Amino acid sequence: MNIVVCVKRVPETAEADLKIASDRKAIDEEGLAFQINESDNYALEQALLIKEDLGGEVTVLTAGPEASEEVLRMSMAKGADTAVRLADDAFADGDAVATAQALAASIKEMEYDLVLTGCMASDDGATAVGVALAELLGVPHATYVVEMEIADGKAVVGRELEGGLVEKLDMKLPAVVTIQTGINEPRYASIMGIARASKREITLKSASDLGLAAAVVGAEGSRTQILGLDYPPVGEGAEILEGTPAEASGKLAQVLKEKGFA
């Protein structure tokens, strides 16, 4: 069972105070910590679990700048066998479909049974690369997968729908599966693993290596464009209870008392 895992390096922004860059097309990345996209980390873990069960090789694949090699190395430290980075300025700033074009061209060169990726990137939130990739590869797909078994050339998966409902379906391999967070417990890399991975080779592929014209990938190949970023308008919003923790808590306790909760 050969598995390709598509991963993305993203900034950790859950608790960060974000600033929009002066061109208003991106955020200012200074001071932000970067890591593997959360659901991609679960996808990697799922690939490693399947490999432990059925054998085969796990390849991690990313399209991104040199800095994203840290995500590939960390993936190898956890057990991925090989790593490929789509390294070409032509790939930069692509929308979800343009990024899927680059990934698809690279995966078509590999022998694979299964492609796993996270269901959503936490930065752009597109939720689209995996499904676009499946269409470009001409294989079936399933999204938001929270349960997964491989048997007899098939993937039997459970998709998470709204309200906690799970849709079970089966697919013939090869297939693309986008993994939802919570499906497993991602492992941590060992110190030994990290040391070994630091010396491993990462295969680099340019657009021309993959036979791709610049016009179908990256910003040029994107059918959508970012016109501009802005901060969401501040709505009515909450009445902020100001002061030190003690003062604010005192005010909140008073509010709760007035409303009959305290």
Added chain:
Amino acid sequence: MNEILVLTEHLNGEFRDITFEMLTKARSLADAGGGKVAAVLFGSGVGDLAEKLTLLADEVLVSDHGSFANYNSAVYQPVLAEVVKSRGSSLVMIGHTAFGVDLAPSLAVALEVPLATDVIDVKHDGGAFTAMRQIYGGKINEEVGFGGAAQVMVTVRAAAFPPEEASREGSVVELGVDVPEEPALRRFVEYVEAAIGDVDITKSEVVIAVGRGIREEENMAMIEELAELLGGVVACSRPIVDAGWLPKDRQVGSSGKTVKPKLYVAVGVSGQFQHVSGMKSAETIVAINKDPKAPIFSAAHYGIVGDLFKVLPVLKEKIGELRA
């Protein structure tokens, strides 16, 4: 603008809210831009449903076929591609739901049309569509253009457009399209309902919800204590379930439970829309978060911007003092 085509979504014989939300937006765009609204209804034995859309849509395009008995994007995609292509629809709207997300990107690739996902607004100015979406968990808005394409596609966030009444007298049209059998490559098996646990968070008048900000499992005790003090139950946002600190039936949000308690206290919850959609109807919402720009403060009535590890202990004291 030619036509705005809306893919309706239904489950167990009922339209989901997203259907009316999209049709409402489509109606207002079409009325302003001189276009028409077509609602596409795929299903098995859904004839009666079509009439429910004729007040909002100019045409309800129906294909009733056994292959549509359960939603399968592998069946929907080729049929919908054919419909969009033959009608030359200017804008295609699909829900940014578990169903829509499974379908729209492959449809956009097949039709070679631009796609913006999870949009919260769509505009039509000077003959071109633009869309607004949110990135970085709702902290930044992104305006997206479609390069002047004649056909564009969006997936629409739930609850982005409040549904409104309309008084069209649309017609119901049978689509003469070939519907394939469900392909062997991807087959629907069954729906499995979520298991019911020992605590039903939808029944409690006070819900204390905890999010990623709690950091460590051992800190969960602080939340339990606050819940006990206020006579409520502990609920959570997705990361807490992912970490295995609470069971799935405690999760509030679009893939979890929807709650409407009298008091909802969100502690260390950033407030991504998936979570907010499950609690925004609570009577009183209090948020405690250290990031003043956290989206949860837009949903809350009262907020404390601060470190929950400093706020919670003293809050418990203050409540105790008021009771003494």
